[in-house]
Amino acid sequence: MSTIRVAVVGCGAIAQRRHIPEYAGNPNVTLVAFVDPLLERAQKIADPFGAEAFASYQDMLAKIKPDAVSVCTPNYLHAEVSIAAANAGAHVLVEKPMASTDEEAAAMIEAASKNGVHLMVGHNQRLMPPHVKAKAILKSGVLGRVLTFRTSFGHPGPEAWSVDGRDSWFFRKPEAIMGAMGDLGVHKSDLIRYLLDDEVAQVTGFIGTLDKQDTDIDDNATCILRMKSGAIGTLVASWTYYKGEDNSTVLWCENGVMKIGTDPKDQIIVELRNGTVEKYNVGAISTNEKQETSGVIDAFVESIATNAKPAISGEEGRKSLAVILAAFESQATGKVINL
Structure with missing residues (x-):
């Protein structure tokens, strides 16, 4: 299968301890971009992967056009970034809680559906x-x-x-x-x-x-x-x-x-x-x-590779x-x- 190009938005603890190492350990993934408002933080993480660093997720989506995005931002940005990524044609793995309101969760599910991409929530x-x-x-x-x-x-x-x-x-x-x-x-x-x-x-x-x-x-x-x-x-x-x-x-x-x-x-x-x-x-x-391997990243990658709806879907995240x-x-x- 062709390699899945992944961007990580938000380079804090969950990205550093779970998402990034688990993507790096998956043979079907290439990490292509990292986004953090602290550009130095993103750059430091991007360098070993030969990836690009951005301070803005909008700039990253426009330039990189990744296949998939991990949303590891503070909670209030989960919906905004997830919807933007889906509208850019990327599959989305969002950290929990998936959104701040039920309306946001519904909008995220709708954006993924409309763009024919998967939305998965990191309920490990x-x-x-x-x-x-x-x-x-x-x-x-x-x-x-x-x-x-x-x-x-x-x-x-x-x-x-x-x-x-x-x-x-x-x-x-x-x-x-x-x-x-x-x-x-x-x-x-x-x-x-x-x-x-x-x-x-x-x-x-x-x-x-x-x-x-x-x-x-x-x-x-x-x-x-x-x-x-x-x-x-x-x-x-x-x-x-x-x-x-x-x-x-x-x-x-x-x-x-x-x-x-x-x-x-x-x-x-x-x-x-x-x-x-x-x-x-x-x-x-x-x-x-x-930290144990969460299994979330591998499940997300597998759902993209096989074009199967993720078990921990947006709908599941919304109910939780x-x-x-x-x-x-x-x-x-x-x-x-x-x-």
């Missing part, structure tokens, strides 16, 4: 081996119906993760739009939809800024979800887990419980009511401290975003939000 949790295995176990029926659940993603915050540390856009509301919920919560709304093969019907959200100083961006959220199946559970996102990152999910089912990511060695533990315990060591869940937006609406109104 559903590609992590423990989650793939957990879904297979649920599908086997051994646990019966999922009755209740909790899914959680917490770490100390973007200070140590972002290339700009405490001065990161993550803490500036006009650029981030949402904090821990957009960063971590949307991963979990996507994961629970994927694992349960079910949609969220109702959301109640308690969201606030509890400990981060000099910012009005949310650093904690606890949400109650009711699924269409009737299953009830909690979704937690936190930037104040200062001692111990948590990226675990527990599902209490008719016939037992499945614990995912609760044990450092056995990523999945299934405890059945009949007394049997099954442990699965199937590869780790990625953490900030220990809707849960988060409903949680904010619940916090603002004090009401249960029906989806």
Whole structure:
């Protein structure tokens, strides 16, 4: 197959730690351009690849005409850049949350459809081996119906993760739009939809800024979800887990419980009511401290190569975003939000 020419827009932490190394490791990809408002940052990354550096994505799209674009910008630019790339005829992989509003998400899906290009959202949790295995176990029926659940993603915050540390856009509301919920919560709304093969019907959200100083961006959220199946559970996102990152999910089912990511060695533990315990060591869940290959880039490249709609499509990203937006609406109104 002919090589896919890829441009990366936004050269911060997610681009440097996931997108760029994973593209570089894919034999079907040539990295041709890097865009960052800090031109020196883009240039430094572009040089080893013999790629071009730009301060403006508009200039890059006009000159390079890439086959595909990774959108790794602050949240408020996701829709704008994705739509421009699609209109330039490029396939788009956008980081999560895919957009700031449902209207933006719809416009992105429309732009991709109109231009005959793929739109994929970087929801890497559903590609992590423990989650793939957990879904297979649920599908086997051994646990019966999922009755209740909790899914959680917490770490100390973007200070140590972002290339700009405490001065990161993550803490500036006009650029981030949402904090821990957009960063971590949307991963979990996507994961629970994927694992349960079910949609969220109702959301109640308690969201606030509890400990981060000099910012009005949310650093904690606890949400109650009711699924269409009737299953009830909690979704937690936190930037104040200062001692111990948590990226675990527990599902209490008719016939037992499945614990995912609760044990450092056995990523999945299934405890059945009949007394049997099954442990699965199937590869780790990625953490900030220990990056695993996400699988997102390879899946994106594969969808372009085979001209198949990405599994983590714009439509999927939009549904996962809707849960988060409903949680904010619940916090603002004090009401249960029906989806």
